[in-house]
Amino acid sequence: MNGAVRRQLKGRSGLAVIVLVPGPSWIRPVRDLFLERFGAQWQTITADSIKTPQQKSDQNREVASNLTHGQPVVGFAVERDGLPAALTAAADLTIRIDPPGRTIIRRAIRMFTGRVAPAGMDENIAVGLEFDDLVAAFRTDSSPDEIIVRIRKASAVVSGSASTERLPQLEDAIEYGAARTWGLALARDFADYREGLIDWQDIDRGAVLHSEPGLGKSLFARVLAKACGVPLVAFSIADLFASSPGYLDSVIKASRAMFQKAAAVAPCILFLDEIDALPNRATMSPRGADWWTPVVTDFLLSLDNAVAGKRAGIVVCAATNNIKGVDAALLRPGRLERAIEITRPNHAGAVNILRYHLNGDLANADLTDIGHLLDGCTGADIMMAVRGARRIARHAKRNLELDDLIQAITPEEEIAPAALNRICTHEAGHAVASIVVSSGDLKRCVIGRSVAESAGRTLIANETEGDLMTRDTVERRAIVLFAGRTAERILIGDVSVGAGGGDDSDLAQATQIIAALHASAGLGDTLTYTASLQEALTAVRSDPELRSKVEQHLRILQARTENLVRQHRDEILAVVDRLRIRRQLSGEEIRRIVSVAALSRSAPETAIVQSQGGSDGL
Template sequence: MDETEQATTITDFDDLQELLEAPAPLKLGPGDRIPPTCTLGRYILEAALTPAIRRRLRAPGSLAVIIQAPTPAWVGPLREAAADLTRWTQVVARDGSDRTSHRPDKRNSWIVDALTVGGRALGIAAAPDRLLPSTLTATADIWITVRPPSPAVLRQAIKAATGTLPRQLPDGLGVGLDFPELCVAIRSSTSARSCIRRLQDAAVARNLADKSVATAAPISELHGYDAVMPWATGVIRDLQAWRRGEIPFDSIDSRVVLASEPGLGKTSFVRSLARSAQLPLVATSMSAWFTGGPGYLDSVLRQAEIAFAEAAALASTGLGGSLLLLDEVDAVPDRRGLEDRNRAFWTTVIQHLLTILDGSQRSTLDGVVIVGATNHGNRLDPALIRPGRLGRIIEIGRPDVATLARILRFHLGDDLKGEDLFPLAELGVGASGADAMAWVKRARHKARAEERDLVLADLLEEIAPRDARATEDLWRAAVHEACHAVVSHVTNDGVVRSISIVGQGRSGGQTVTMSRDVALSRAAAERRVMTALAGHVGETVICGQPTSGSSSDLAMATKILVDVHAAYGLGDTLLHRPTDNATSLLLMDPLLRQAVEDDLARLRATTTDLLTEHRPLIEELARLLVSERQIGARAFIRFVEEHLQGRRVRTDRDHPEATHG
């Protein structure tokens, strides 16, 4: 039909061919039951009409009305149901299937002609602002938002189809099912019980709500999410208050974007949140919007609407809300970087998404918690992360050592109970929670293949596979790290947490200690210097000569002594000087350089004497390190105590009189 043509029909059939091919109207006999195709549209429309709207529809005069359908599939049934409300001059019903004519700039003259002569115009669409004539959406006197079928509506439809009114419907029955699925499940001349069963089966087949939620861990058992946990616990608390009617939903901080590198568990966290908050989860993404249809603009927008409508349907059926995951949200580009040839397409997509998120009076998102997920938080359009839309971005970082140890323990369950996992976490620091889960899976697989229980060495092999260093190099690395550990222990400098000769990058091993001192005295600072020098000195004492592997240790020892003399007030002067660049300070101050050099020489001699005294312990510890590759805190303490106890026993046997003071 030409845009200037006068409209004389009461319905806008944008595709005449579709009308000609439509099936003949269903004819019912006196005793026939009424199928849901004839009742569902009328029942959900009646449920949406308030007494005030009914009175206004019955009153004479010009009127512009919009009916917002739950999904595009409901547009046709609602058009038929609306015919009984009043006599319409013009009806524009659009489901978005026609890219050419289902647009705001089409058929505006029809609306103008109808309203200016005192007529009544009706628009029906799931996305009125995008699909209906702009003249109608801008001047609507009544805007009716139709919700998906409630349990009461389904009971009516089942009674009409079967002749039996179900006493009670299971919670959430029909949630997420669109008009076609509901009609196929509610069949005439069958029993009400069979209709209910088919509705339940259809919901399972539809797989709307993510069933992985049932197997997700509660957020109380998660580790590595310190940044996002306060938000999540706040949402759970506020949802409970909203369900009790104590606060409105718009007072909940219900929208956020989770950003991290790949593999840090954003989607796993969302599933756990859904479980802990008792929310059904609907997961969607930009790629799903493209693959759910032909990929044209209207198809993409329609798929986006369907995703939000599904979440809204779940939230509006007495389940206490829903959770919508917008994965890959960075696939919606920042408009500031768009090329001219793509600008029109993406601008429309972004604007439509913003319209859905805006939360205006027409919104159906009450009760929907929305979480975006992205690997690139810096690529989001600023308009997306404003308050009221997706809110703010929360960055999820890689787990630290303590957190990684807790993640390993979680995935291990009852395996390796009582084992110290901190040394393994030290070796794997920088890995993600997904990496930790993969380590445990592969270690268990190896143990099962060999028909034995899981042992710590299995997990160690996954975290840090054996390197190809020569035996001499491994021994030197073991001596180096054993010296650090022994000096730290015997001088009471710190608590040894782990010792390892697993190569990481340019490092051939590492010893992790926790300092006992909060504020350093001169003696405590010198103990720390001795621990740092121990690797270099030990290579000299036991291996004959040091190597360049002590470079970072010497830098640490030098920096501590520069701080002692120039910043801490523990030397011969109270003058404070910044020591951020210790090298420059040493080059400019020969007196400071000489003082540091003298201290290094003195403490090196003391460390040499200490290592010479404890050489048997160091060599035994180094041999154990070559065999085990890593030693945890408890194992280290047990080893040292057993060695010292054995040494006392040997000494007593050599000198019996020593026991008789």
């Protein structure tokens, strides 16, 4: 403040003043200093003293009355909207105290120690620090250098730059798919913003990452912040209750403090985990709405303030395992704007995650086959597999080997002979059918509990090359799904429950794709669109006519599958024999076994033809 402002504060009655501070911890010490310098006659208001609508109304009335009678009023807050409307509308003077930079810190050090601070101090040395963090760095008998070291250390801890966590490069994290694409674009925008090529308004406000658990949403937020070169301020919605008594006013204050902390370290990424814990107002019960509506409304207002550019530099990245539970108002343009799904990694993504967790071990090893074993696994599954492999090598007192990974992913286990035969038969049925009908690219058969917690798996890459799915493509895929249970029935004599059970079972998948063929793809006997692929199972349960069509179609495909299994039983049995011994076979090994078995089956007929030909020749 210059001399004119000081004289105005000391001499004029009925003055309305607003003092904006860098963070909540600054309010009390700044207020105390203000009263010490300019007299106790001021009525003071702080944003955290206004809790209910009635208190807000009382404060407005009191502010108006005091100003009318000539008493000066001063309000202290982080943002203007935390103060009574009567004060913000009537304010004669607004004083903003910015976060202290290099000049202020040097001056404070000189006043405290009596010595000049060394040159070369960074302008943003105190970025993100609250008042108490700074005070704690100034200790009796400290030198300027010691104070600077403490401030830098505290700032690094608050901003997250002090973390020693090893993080992948966003450019290399191909397993994140669309999230990676968005993150790379955001990192480029941050770089352009720093160079003055674009305004903050040209940068995305945020996004919601959604997936099943274990796919690395929280890790992505840390990788994104690193790629953008900004601090990560991380919260979960549960923190609003853990950091407060849980009363309505305290939860709202905790929510505001969360956004204020992000504003103090901007530019930054504000990561909000478990965003679905903030209830969806469209599905709230009337009783819940009474309590939650003020919380959600205030949260949305704080979010608007955070991303509206009042203080440039906050991008909000949220995460959820339940995107349907997120309030639609959060996803509208200008707030979180978009929902990005993170799916399970494909083969290339699985190998990439594996390389990251190996951290330089097995650098020259070919992980292609290992990657096929991990198809369909989450990033958390892969991390556990590497941890298990390291344990095997450590207990053997040697370096990590490729076989350790295989053993960790598909550990040896005792399986009863009858169960082993049935599992091998089931998986061999899938494998041979995929070769015979040319459905997808067979990668591997695995017998035994793996990191994916299944008794057996046949891994088939079902991507079509150069064309879209047709009715024939869908039917061939359904035949492969039916082949496991059909092999059991024809080669063993009965069928187990292994083909059914959950929505990801063989029967469920076959039902889903055939139902979608009729209900949404226009590849059945009607053109009416009634359900998407994701809704197909629900539609079959509720629509008798669709269920009848699907059942008839599935029975036709079941009959075709039975013919296939009978015709190629020798090939299936040959694969079963090898699986019982080896417990896992690559797609190439299975194709060789099928080829040899097929030749052996046709060899006697070939010999007879050759013999008859020779006799005629004589």
